[in-house]
Amino acid sequence: MNEVMLKDVDVLDETEEEAEGSLTVSDNFGIMLKHYRKLKNLSLKQLEEISGVSASYVNRLERGERKSPSITKILQLAEALEIPNSVLVATIIQEPRTHEKVDLSELLIKHEFLLNGRELTREAKQNLLKIVEHIAQCQWNSDTKIHDIYVLAELVDQFKLAV
Template sequence: MMDDKKKGISALGIADEEGKSGGGFAVADSFGILIRHYRMKVKDLSLKQLEELSQVSSSYINRLERGEKTSPSLPVVFSLAESLEIPYSVLMATLFQTSESNEQPSISDVLIQSNFVLNNQELSKEARSTLIRINEFLVDCKWNAETKVKELYMLSEMLDEFKAAI
């Protein structure tokens, strides 16, 4: 199935997995954040597990998530979408910074797909990623008598990371 996609898309001149070819396209920072979010929080997969599912090398996926690679081929994008069970439309909307869905997005989705300004300065990818982790931590924490002190400490550590990133 992926071979058919590769053949059909090769005529578009899109870059291959290693970014070779003249006609690649650059992806938004939110693409890597979205892939990492789905891999870790939604599907609970390691890089190696995602490599086995998608047939995309774990080092390449890691570089996409960190924003070091910005021109994946469409077959790579489709393979990651299939492996992570992300609708193509969601992934493509993230690629091109548009979202035309009528669904109510989660806070994480909004943080992933949108650029924000804080004190008249756009948040960096690192700051946005930390903000997403803070949001997910708040949703997941138990916040009871036994865990409150530890969770408050962990939250303060993440806030320190966020402040350092902005």
């Protein structure tokens, strides 16, 4: 699809949302959306094919440029990513939690953090999430440790640049 056609699709998406009513969401929604898309190893185009939500629209949600997806779009994305609707909706409406256990990645996505008295930027938060995911997923054995440390160091460099 060419760029003009994609813009037309986006205008239709936005008009549809205005007609349905939409929610204003936090940056955490886009970060969580991207996190789960990456966990599924889906490109934006693949997610579009599965969900019916345009790739450019999803990209703008992930970057925080669009902050008012309709409930229909949220449900389409949740179904396509095979995650409970409540996980995506929880980034919109945060309720106090009792003693339930929370996945560390979700914790990082859903909350705002201070570092040295300054709020982490969106980019810094995404980089911190990459660090945690790398640590959780790397092999970390005698054969891979040097490579794992190198990748971790590169991720820390990206985080420090974003802070």
